[in-house]
Each structure stands twice: as C-alpha cells, then as structure tokens.
Amino acid sequence: MQAGYKNIAFGPTHTHKTVREDGIIHFRLQQLLGPVPEKLTQKLMEWAEKTPDKTFLARRDKTGQWQKLSYIETLNKVQSIAQYLLNLNFTNEETLVILSENSLEHALLALAALHTGIPYSPVSPPYSLISQDFSKLKHCLELMTPKVIFAQNGLYYQKALALAKTLCPDAEIITGEGNNGIDFAHLLDTKATEEVEAAFAKVNSDTVAKVLFTSGSTGLPKGVINTQQMWCTNLQQITQVFPFMATTPPVFIDWLPWNHTFGGNHNFGLALYNGGTLYIDDGKPTPQGIETTIQNLREIAPTAYFNVPKGFEMLIPYLEKEPELRQNFFKNLHMLFYAGASLAQPVWNRLEELAVETIGERIPIITGLGCTESGPSAMFANWGGAFSGLLGVPVAGMDVKIVPDGDKLEARYKAPNVMRGYWRNEEATLKAFDEEGYYKTGDAVKFVDENQPDKGLLFDGRIAEDFKLSTGTWVNVGVLKARLISAGSPIVQDVVLAGLDKEYVSAILFLNAEACRKLANLSAEITNQAVYQHEAISDYLDKFLDRINQAATGSSNRVEKIVVALDPPSIDLGEITDKGSLNQRIVLKHRAYLVEQLYQ
Template structure:
C-alpha cells in the first residue's frame, strides 16, 4: 500500500520537470525563463465555466455549510452557469461597468462566487474587499477610501445586520444597490432574487464581447501606509496564470478528481486567483472552509477536513502549525490525511523549517513516505503566480522557477539580487493611478515587485530560488552588516517555537538585532500552566514563558555566524496585530514596516537598558 501511494504521489509523476535558461547580461543582471512555451490560454474565466457546464454538468462545483453539524449545500456546474447567466442579466440591467463595478464585502461563499462570476461573465469587474475592513475596523477609513475610488454600482453583503455599521459609514460615498445573501433581510435586494432574473440576449452578446484585455477584477493591496491600491486584474492575467499552472502541475491535465477544501479569502490573490481559479479551470470541486487558522476557529477547519479530504492541502504557515498539532493528537485524521492528500502547498510566507520537518516526520511515520511539499511566489500584481516550485525541494523556502511565459530579471542591489517580473500574468497597473503605475515598471517593462531572491545553486537555475526578503525591509547594523529581515524572521519563529506566532525584526541603525514578538497566547498559557482566564499580560510575563524565549534566542545565536543572524533581545507584545493599523491581513501576514511605525514605543522599550520588560538572550 505504501509503495502504491508513493508511486501515485511521486513528484516526478505529479509535476513537469523544470527547464530554465539564464541569460547573464553585461550589466550584471540575469534574466531567467522557462524553456517550456506557454500554450494557448482561455479567452476568459467564463469560458471555463461554460465548458464544464457542458462536459460535467452534474459534478459539484461549490459546497458550503453553515456549521460543522449541518450538511453541505452544493451547486453543480449546470446550476452554477444558470445562476451566473441570470445574475449577469441583472448586472447588465443595472448598468454596472468598470466605472461602476460590483463590490463584495462578505466572506467566501457560494453566493459570493456566483456573483463574482456573473459580473466577470459580462465584462464587469468585481472587487472583493476583505471583510476585516468592514467587521473588525473601528474607523472604516480604508473601506471608505476603497469605495470612494471604485464608485460601485452594487455592493454584496452576506447579511445587512453584521455589516450595518460599515454600510452606514460608506452610505454617503456611493449610489450602489445593496445585495444581501440573507433571505430575511428586507432592507436590500436578495441574491436569490437576482439569481432568478430571466436571462436576456444581452448576456450572450456581452459574454461574446469579453476579451483577454477586459478587466476581470480589482484586488486591493494591504495599504499598510496610505490608501490601499486597486490592482487591475485582466482576464489574460487570470487565464495565463492557470494555463502555466496546468503545464507545471502535469497531473491536472489527466486527473478529474481535484477537490479542494479552502478558507483562504477571495479578497486576496492566493485564495481567489490561485485556488478558486485552479478548481474552475480544471473542473474540480471547491468546498468553502468556514474556519481559519485562528484560536477558536481552527476547530471548524478540522471538522470540515474530517468531512472532506482534499486532493491538495493549501494553507499558510500558521495553518500548518495548527494542523501538525492536530494531526499528532488524532490517529484517524492523520491516516486519512497522509493517505489521500497528494501534496501540501504553502505560500504567502516562508514555512519555518521546524514546521516542514514536523510535517515530514509525521508523514513518514504514518505512511512510510514524505508528503511532497511545494510552494510558489508572486503578488497581487502577478495574479499571483510568477514562480512555482513544481519539484520536491530539499528544505523549506524554495519558491521554485519562473512559470512558462514569465521572465524574471535579477538585478544586483547591494549584496542582494532584486527580482523583477514580466509576462502576461502581470498587471497593466493600478486603477485611476497612472503616476503610480508608471513608477512600478522599469524601462524594459519588468514589474518592480520589491523582493530579493537567491539561487539554490547559481550554476543550476532549475534547482530554484529562495526568497531573500524585501529589499526595502532589510537594514544595516552600525557594523555595516546587512540584516536579512525575511530570512531572520523565519529562523526566529523556528527558534522560539511554539511560543512565537510571528516576529518583527528591528535594530535599524543600532549595534544589535532585536525582536518584537507576537506570542501564541494559547501555547504560552499552556506552557506556563495557567488557566484560560489568565490575563494576557500575566501569561507573557510568566517566568516559564520568558525562560523559553531566552533559551530560543540563545539557540538562534548558536546557529548564527554573525551579529546579523540573531537577536539579543525580544519583547512579547500583549496587543494583537491591528487591522486598522495595517499591521496584519486576514491571512495572518504581518507587515513589518507598519508594526515598527505603529509600535515605536515598543521599539524604544527594547532599546532601554533599564527596562525589565524585554527578555535577553540566555547565557
């Protein structure tokens, strides 16, 4: 049985073999590209839906459930295309367009998906805005700026009551119709009414007029400083990205058993353009996971995982941390997971090596094989795929190689290689921001993404690249030594595991590196032996917790060869990362610069020799 599983999930049968050429130029730059040409792409996302509605009309396309005790509500491809065409008729009748797009404030769900597809079907952009800006924000400033920029013609919420404060805050800024997914709402037009609109000939005409250059959606960047930017996503960007994925993930073309259980938000490119479109392009099934890797919510994800085992398991590093802990305590779930999942995929942030090792250890122990673990790299502006690690890397952090049709230009920048991207998957720019758009591309048309990379082996580019931090985040110590923030952050999380949930690296202009630590309060509380009712400040100030952090700093120092590779002090933060402050996204990613700006007082505490709050390196 083990040998069969190994053959089925062998990376050599799952993925195409990387073949990369490197053009080393006289100016020191290196252009990398795949020797595999990008094949013809679909005209638009709607062509995928129409195809599967004809080829596999009764296959489940989408599923969701209100709670872990409820049955799954599902929609087949046949049902989906009918509701999409009906909703598209309503959208056209309202005069929606790029200048009056559809805005969605709600979490992932079937209605959300069908409305998005309906707008895109007839050439109207959609814009999913993170629910955090509506449900967690206190001032709604970023939501207001987004609505002011977009001037939507319709706004969808899952229910008017939870979104009442946000809707009230933006009400003077638009003239949009409010759509609700809650059948009990009398103060909005109901989605079920829109989905029952009689289809008109105008729908087919508008669908036929969609081109690869038609704007499919606007996706917002995090907006850590100033107003969030609306990234234009064309149909070509979305279809070329998935075509490249199909060519690198070779099993997609042969298999018709693609099932994904996913929580990643559709307001971000990873959840929407990568995962959702992966299912739609390949005729798979997507079950919406109502949980997420957060205290009190991951239990829902686990219950859903016990109900629906996916073909590919997607998550962010925090999710893998929580999954590994759950698998260790559940023999049946562990056997099913490693027996049925083809491979695991992490993205958005590097997976700390301790999590990679933990998942590999559990996999070998359970099934006799190492579960393939792969990753990718890109941004909202690259829809999101720019590189793909379609091979089994030797360790965590390998972001792979350029996908077919996409070129990377590596430009020397100090002691780093700044990476730039060009291809059909790259945005034409930012909505209503021509000056910002012009600043975003170099003279050769490469997108300035702001990241740095390093080769796994400079002589063998096919072995992939490693993310080497944000060029703007790295800094020098007084010694002149550069601190690679991205690399050190990941190493720090591993060294302080499991008590550190995330780390912000500081020490700019000083002699030493220091850490601001967002603690895993549940893990800290358990380690200290404190009850659930214990105050956060008492938890992070407990001697047992402080001792583990001090030992972790010492461990990192022992592994490091110089002062830039470890921190001498750490400060545990009692206040969670702020959405309004731009410190965190709803995927759980921490913005280093925003945290350092907002928490200047905490940085000052780390620099205060007399303070008893910070924790020093043991020994």
C-alpha cells in the same frame, strides 16, 4: 527519512539563464506556455457541458448540511444574475463590490460579473468587521465607485453597509441573509435573455476581471487590476506546473479568503479551470476556527491542500491524535502547498513524518514566489525534497529579470500574468515598473547553485526591509526573521526586527497566545497580556534567545535583546494586512516605545 515521495506528475523544471554585460540576469523556463482561454467563464461553460452534474462548489448551511452547486446549476444561476446586472445598466465607471466572506452567493455574483465584463472587487471582510474607523473600507469604496454592493449577512455587516449607503447613495445593496437590502434570491428569479450571450461575447482578454486590493507601504490598499488574460494565463501556467490537476480534477477544501490572490485567484481559479470541486471551509487557523476546519477534513479528502504556515502548524496536533482523520487527509493527497510566509522546518518535518506513518510515503510540500501583481504565481519549487525558503523556477512564459541592488539581487517580472497597473492610481503604477517594463517586486533572491540554475532560486529577504547597523553591517531581515520564527515555533508567531543605525539587532516578538497558555498551563480566563508576562514564558524566551545566538556568526544574525508586544497588531494602523502579514516599518513607527526599551 528514507521513505520516498508519492509518485506525482509535475511539470518540467529545465531553465534558461542568460547574463547581460551589465550584470543583469534573465531567468526563464524552457517549457512554452500552452493555449490560454480568452475569458475565465469559458471554463464554466466547458465543464457545464462536459460534466454538468459534477459538484463545483459546496458550503455547509446553518444545519451543517453541505449545499452543493453542480457545474450546470452554477452556469444557470450565473446567467440569471448576469441578466439582473445588465438590467442595472452599469456605466464604464461603475463596478460591483463584495464586502463579505467566501460563500456560494459570493461566487455566483463574482462569476456573473466576470461573464458580463463588469469589474468587481472583493474587499477584505476585516475592513468591515474589525476596523474601528473604516478608513480602508472608505478608501476602497470611494476608489471603486460601485453600482452594486453585496454582503452575505446584512446584520453582521450592518455598520459597513450604513457607511456604504452614505458614501454611495445610488448603489444597490444586496444581501444573502439578514434583510438589510435586496434579497439575493431575487436575482436568481431573473430570466436570462440573449443580452447575456451578447455581453459575454464582448468580453475579451483585455477586459478587467476584478480588482484585488493589496496593502502598500503607506498602509492604504492599492487596487491591482486583474484582466481576464492575467488570470487565465496564470491558471494555465499553474496547471502546467501541476499537470495532475488536468488529468485528475482536483478536490479542495479551503478557507483562504477570496479577497486575497492566494484564495481567490489561485485556489478558486484552479478548481474552475480544471473542472474540480471546491468545498468552502468556514474555519480558519484560530483557536475557534480550527475546529470547523478539522470537522470538514474528517469528511472531505482533498487532492491538494492549501494553507498558510500557521494553519499547518495548528493541524498537526489533530493529525497526531486522530488516525481516521489522518488517513482521510493523506489518502488522496498529491501535495501540500503553503504561502504567505516561511514554513518552520519543524512543522515541515512533522508533516512528512505523519504522511509516512499513514501512507508509507512522503507528500511533496510545495511553495514558490508570487504576489497579487503577478496573479499570483511567478515561480514554483515543484518537486519533492524542497525546503523552506526554496522558491524554485519560473512558470512558463514568465521572464524573471534579476537585478543587482547593492549586495542583493531583486526579482522583477514580465509576463502575460503580470498586472498592467493599479486601479485609478497612475502614480503608483509608474513607480511599480522599471524602464524596461518589468514589475519591481522588491523581493531579493539568489541561486541555489550559480552553475545549476535548474535547482532554482532561494528567498533572500525584502530589499526595502533590510537595514544597516551603525557598524555598516547589513542585516538580512527576511532570512533572520524566518530563522527566529522557525526556532520559536509555536510560541513565537511573528517577529519585527529593529536596529537601523544601532550597534546591534533586536526584536519585537508577537506571541501565540494559545501556545503560551499550553506551555504555562494557564486557563482561557487569563488575559493574553498576563499570559505573555508569565514566568514560564519569560524562561522560554530567555532560552530561545540563547539558542538563536549560539548559531550566530556575527552581528548581522545575532539578536541581542527581545521584547514582547503585549497588544496584537492593528489593522487600522496598518501594522497588519488582512492576510496576516506584518508591515515592519509601520510596526516600528507605532511601537517606538518598545524600540526605545530595546536600546536604553
């Protein structure tokens, strides 16, 4: 397309690259890190003074009306809740655990914990609502030793709360609705005293803010310690990457869960840090949830929109058929931002085309690289004209150490926004860092241009996922997987590659049921398994495999056989994380029968 990009102020991208005698590379941004607040709720107090009546948070109630909290209302409620928590006399070993989804009550309770220095942990709702054995929920509760456990709806979380009462008999159960514990409204009736101010004064940059659980290679979640410094530093770094957020307070409409670093640290944090407004979207990228998201986007015009690739893919048909929705979506938009997986290039191209059709210019599509352990952001490609797989350059204050590992280069991090360790897991903490104190990400990267480092880094797969064929040829799993998903979109939703010590590469495909139904012209009554085995889908996949292999240059990127997984990935078995990404090793382990079919 010839259309230019919307004129948006992005931070500088000039870098400094040094190569050591041992071949290790250090890669940094030349821009220095600006001043960082000591604790996050300083920002809440700042905006409550500067813009007291501005809406900070909003969520629809059961009647569909937006319930809004201004900055001053939020601060007043947080102080009341803080006093309630202080009255419970938490010990140094006790924490606060939140089991449920994003909500106004969730936000207020979390902010009160932050304000008083009580560590809190938002646990993935699927651990309570989808899991059948509650093994991950049990693990999280036992590790956190909570004094307070919160769930938004006591009836929805009834089984999980029953387990919590058994495991933590002395913990206080609080619910926002559903009458299965102390009513959250009771907390708001508490009158704040000088004790709240005294507790806030004791909170410093080293105070544990929260613990975010991330699935490890064993399938059991590890708790990443997020200090006040870690979170505040990363928000300052991100704001320097996107300075327009500091000059024009952002407006977000967002569904991404706060138990994950993308939604909880990045999006919620950026709204608060920059005096913006966050509308809580109760939708999500599912056939049912997308309707809720679309209804919200018909009303709310975001200045930046965050989603996972699947969410953007599901958004496109609505933007195509509703001109008014399209106009409202693009009119104030500074950027589209994706994370969690690679965005298929056809989806990327169509988003740019729709922007041009609507406002006459392209909206920058942004991503980067990070992880829960870096709070989350480590680098960004913050310029128009990026493409899927481009990671960009480091954030200010981040030292990216690039270490040769076989024929790969691993990215390692050292910065104030990098965790100090895992919660009550010394063994995992020791394994996470190298001898120089850099966090080992396991992400492989390479320069776009060795001689022009300002062009940034490319994603080159995961070190641990790559494998060798029996011929000794290495297979780059991340790159090949992204290629398959992009070529198969929207039918192919995810891919697991097999072939360790085999003669050829093969793939287990996880399909998008709704896209398959549409292609095969099947009704919703037909089971997913029957849909996946329909002749129209088989024909599509045969042609898909032919297309992939026409572009193959050798055995490392040629897929000889594919098989469709008829059952969805299991969260209990650890095949899928709560953010929707697949654990390749565990899928191959539990679906060994499919691998056998591929190599019969």
